[in-house]
Amino acid sequence: MPIPTEAFFLDHRSELPLQLQLRRQIIAGVQEGRFRPGERLPSTRALARQLGVARVTVTQAFAELVATDYLRAQDRAGYYISDAIDLALDVDEVTPVAERFSWDAHLDDRYQRAQRSDRVTDWRRFRFPFVYGQADPQLVDLSAWRDCAVRALGRREFAPMTGDLYGEDDPELIDYIARHILPRRGIRARADEILLTLGAQNGLWLAAQILLRQGGDCAVEDPCYPGLREILSHTGAVIRPVPVDALGLPPEQIPLGLKAVFTTASHQCPTNSTMPVERRRQLLRLAQDRGFAVIEDDYEFEMSFAGSASPALKAMDRAGAVIYIGSFSKSVFPGLRLGYVVADARVIREARALRGMVLRHPPGLLQRTLASFLSLGHYDAQLNRMRRAYAERRAVMSTAIDTHGLSRAGGGRAGGSSFWLATPPGLDSARLGQALRDHEVLIEPGTPFFADRARGAGFYRLAYSSIPASLIEEGVDRIAQVLQRLQR
Amino acid sequence: MPIPTEAFFLDHRSELPLQLQLRRQIIAGVQEGRFRPGERLPSTRALARQLGVARVTVTQAFAELVATDYLRAQDRAGYYISDAIDLALDVDEVTPVAERFSWDAHLDDRYQRAQRSDRVTDWRRFRFPFVYGQADPQLVDLSAWRDCAVRALGRREFAPMTGDLYGEDDPELIDYIARHILPRRGIRARADEILLTLGAQNGLWLAAQILLRQGGDCAVEDPCYPGLREILSHTGAVIRPVPVDALGLPPEQIPLGLKAVFTTASHQCPTNSTMPVERRRQLLRLAQDRGFAVIEDDYEFEMSFAGSASPALKAMDRAGAVIYIGSFSKSVFPGLRLGYVVADARVIREARALRGMVLRHPPGLLQRTLASFLSLGHYDAQLNRMRRAYAERRAVMSTAIDTHGLSRAGGGRAGGSSFWLATPPGLDSARLGQALRDHEVLIEPGTPFFADRARGAGFYRLAYSSIPASLIEEGVDRIAQVLQRLQR
Numbered sequence: 001m002p003i004p005t006e007a008f009f010l011d012h013r014s015e016l017p018l019q020l021q022l023r024r025q026i027i028a029g030v031q032e033g034r035f036r037p038g039e040r041l042p043s044t045r046a047l048a049r050q051l052g053v054a055r056v057t058v059t060q061a062f063a064e065l066v067a068t069d070y071l072r073a074q075d076r077a078g079y080y081i082s083d084a085i086d087l088a089l090d091v092d093e094v095t096p097v098a099e100r101f102s103w104d105a106h107l108d109d110r111y112q113r114a115q116r117s118d119r120v121t122d123w124r125r126f127r128f129p130f131v132y133g134q135a136d137p138q139l140v141d142l143s144a145w146r147d148c149a150v151r152a153l154g155r156r157e158f159a160p161m162t163g164d165l166y167g168e169d170d171p172e173l174i175d176y177i178a179r180h181i182l183p184r185r186g187i188r189a190r191a192d193e194i195l196l197t198l199g200a201q202n203g204l205w206l207a208a209q210i211l212l213r214q215g216g217d218c219a220v221e222d223p224c225y226p227g228l229r230e231i232l233s234h235t236g237a238v239i240r241p242v243p244v245d246a247l248g249l250p251p252e253q254i255p256l257g258l259k260a261v262f263t264t265a266s267h268q269c270p271t272n273s274t275m276p277v278e279r280r281r282q283l284l285r286l287a288q289d290r291g292f293a294v295i296e297d298d299y300e301f302e303m304s305f306a307g308s309a310s311p312a313l314k315a316m317d318r319a320g321a322v323i324y325i326g327s328f329s330k331s332v333f334p335g336l337r338l339g340y341v342v343a344d345a346r347v348i349r350e351a352r353a354l355r356g357m358v359l360r361h362p363p364g365l366l367q368r369t370l371a372s373f374l375s376l377g378h379y380d381a382q383l384n385r386m387r388r389a390y391a392e393r394r395a396v397m398s399t400a401i402d403t404h405g406l407s408r409a410g411g412g413r414a415g416g417s418s419f420w421l422a423t424p425p426g427l428d429s430a431r432l433g434q435a436l437r438d439h440e441v442l443i444e445p446g447t448p449f450f451a452d453r454a455r456g457a458g459f460y461r462l463a464y465s466s467i468p469a470s471l472i473e474e475g476v477d478r479i480a481q482v483l484q485r486l487q488r
Numbered sequence: 489m490p491i492p493t494e495a496f497f498l499d500h501r502s503e504l505p506l507q508l509q510l511r512r513q514i515i516a517g518v519q520e521g522r523f524r525p526g527e528r529l530p531s532t533r534a535l536a537r538q539l540g541v542a543r544v545t546v547t548q549a550f551a552e553l554v555a556t557d558y559l560r561a562q563d564r565a566g567y568y569i570s571d572a573i574d575l576a577l578d579v580d581e582v583t584p585v586a587e588r589f590s591w592d593a594h595l596d597d598r599y600q601r602a603q604r605s606d607r608v609t610d611w612r613r614f615r616f617p618f619v620y621g622q623a624d625p626q627l628v629d630l631s632a633w634r635d636c637a638v639r640a641l642g643r644r645e646f647a648p649m650t651g652d653l654y655g656e657d658d659p660e661l662i663d664y665i666a667r668h669i670l671p672r673r674g675i676r677a678r679a680d681e682i683l684l685t686l687g688a689q690n691g692l693w694l695a696a697q698i699l700l701r702q703g704g705d706c707a708v709e710d711p712c713y714p715g716l717r718e719i720l721s722h723t724g725a726v727i728r729p730v731p732v733d734a735l736g737l738p739p740e741q742i743p744l745g746l747k748a749v750f751t752t753a754s755h756q757c758p759t760n761s762t763m764p765v766e767r768r769r770q771l772l773r774l775a776q777d778r779g780f781a782v783i784e785d786d787y788e789f790e791m792s793f794a795g796s797a798s799p800a801l802k803a804m805d806r807a808g809a810v811i812y813i814g815s816f817s818k819s820v821f822p823g824l825r826l827g828y829v830v831a832d833a834r835v836i837r838e839a840r841a842l843r844g845m846v847l848r849h850p851p852g853l854l855q856r857t858l859a860s861f862l863s864l865g866h867y868d869a870q871l872n873r874m875r876r877a878y879a880e881r882r883a884v885m886s887t888a889i890d891t892h893g894l895s896r897a898g899g900g901r902a903g904g905s906s907f908w909l910a911t912p913p914g915l916d917s918a919r920l921g922q923a924l925r926d927h928e929v930l931i932e933p934g935t936p937f938f939a940d941r942a943r944g945a946g947f948y949r950l951a952y953s954s955i956p957a958s959l960i961e962e963g964v965d966r967i968a969q970v971l972q973r974l975q976r
Contacts, residue, residue, distance in 0.1 A: 004671070006671070108702075109838055155625070162625065164823065184494035211595075293589075350598075358693050
């Protein structure tokens, strides 16, 4: 494939000769890496036609560039970007860069500054990646997903799903969620009480925007999901952290004067504790009495493989005070970017209007593919496979943690995909994490989870969703060894 | 597939008998439509195990419900939701609804109020849909897309593309955009100057947020894309509309004291005019002198089938003042929800941080599928097919417009996918649009495009991206007839 003729432009009103303009464009393209050694240029005829110039103009420009080694002519086959370019050559041929526009007055970098910096994008290169929330490709039924994708790409499904859906969602997916996913959490919802989102992150963001953009106080669990604190820091809200205990968020510790309370009742993030029914009742009573909204992030409910699942907080929410956030990231795969919000129809209408303005809707083909994956039973089969694998990994890790004398700091009897651990007194988990990298082990230090980051130095998380059972024992052993070395 | 056992929950600490709780759940499920006539219930044994109760509790509950006609017992095959339910029966069996939570204090419905109300979601039911921005499935190479999707779902591509990419984009797609798409617009960009978005809507939103969330004045073309005005109304910005003329935005009319100017230079939305080079130079000079950012929405560049494409405004932007927004919605299909922003690396870093917080990243599998679709040449082939079809439709429509004496109000020599027309003096295009619906014709009245909506009453848009050439003549004929009737 030659470089397309559309890659070249001339300014016929410029004072620069056309031939020189063309030469400069090619040189700049090479120097900036857009044109690469060995690539073929369009024919002089085609390029002259595209540019509206005489063919000789193009021929001369090319000949000059052959002379300066930017191009190589191959008789009859045409012109190629030379393999022997010395990029230092001819720099002054390129138009000097104009004065740069000053972005200082425009950008305050607020989003970058509040951004989480603890994410490790190259976690795959670690042999022992105790990283949270990533998929294990071995557990995903790839061929079933492929079949569903192909089905969604059938002519009949294609037309409605490839159009601009404006604010709408795929009714088939909504119907399946309402009838088969939510009932497992004890939740009843009509279609107008459900909104699809780009994953749980997007659901949390939408809820925070519509409730707190204008300010007000809100409570978060401490520790909590760091991404939530990042989201809230860009609303006008004052964040009031409430320390959790072994039973999750203690309702009696919730301060007065709140607009909203964020909770991970069923599976506290990151400590894994489960809020008992009495606390849930109390929380909902307070919500009604004091008029605060409750945002429930039920981020990992499908992984409750140990013991019978408790219903969601939303299941007890007769008054409609709970905005429930679910996701397929853990149960299908994270890169899918599909989740949902369940709430009072009025909340959903407003969240839908905001979603429409920000991104319109999640891609239609993915919605339909997922609907098919769910309704054909692949989701259930995959969940069962994941639960079995996670149960095994959890058992192996639990034994290894005890054998090697690591110290548990959280609950998790209901399953999940991680353990929450404490470092020995005085040892900073960030230092532990750094030292472990040299031993091919990736852990998650506790600091980002806490309002007071210093408190997090005593904790770390080990997740097992991306590490095979066979490597867990050795990984935990390495952690124990490095812990010992650092304490000496 | 029976109703899953997980759909049922009991509260063992409640004072209500367990058997009654179970009955109420089933009745509520039926009344709310979650359980539907003919669906099979789980076996009494499986349900008793799930609920942790004696089997007789479940059996008794089921027997009661058979007696009241909610369930139907089929010997040996189990229990089914009855087909003969009178939903009015037994309403008082259901727990009365508690006092509803009051959302009034929490929601101001600001997003709903500013929302566009002119979108017609059921445009497919019109025989003559002159609707803008929707795909024509006949022009999309569905089988090529399917092949690429399957390719992206190969084991090797699957792992990296299904994970949580945090803030990253697919390097293959970014590389293709940088090397093959942008050069056609005369734009050079490095990977760190490009960000993928959920379509152009998302790109515009991100740019508006990082520049104008804190307020400041900005200029928009008048008329302009209504979604842009909706986005800006939720920043702190003051919107200054600048009337366009036959050559697009007149730079000398841009007021002083702006932070940003939004333009559709290459193809003014909705009038279709193209801004000449001299105006572009002047606009960029003003941007540099006065320090305002320019946001270029190049929403339809691939459809410049008539005449040779002019480069983007961004191509002349040596100083780096332009934030360029592109999209694959028009050229691949709208439901894909993939677009991109090209700007100074500093702008991109900030936009990436915001995108990460709002939605993480566009779905990985779609990114990889698109990369494959582009690099295998399907995109170019599809573009050529679209351009040919649109050129034909445009020619047919142009003739029909003249034959039937409709009045043109805009340019569009470079192509595009729509005509901008004027109604006869005194005739409101919204009234025209309403009357045409009875004749199976869908048009877009001009009001939503204008800052002063009343000015838009004199205009309407006819798009031809979703209507086959063979129906255009009859559709235009119907418009002309209704126009005549309304003028009588």
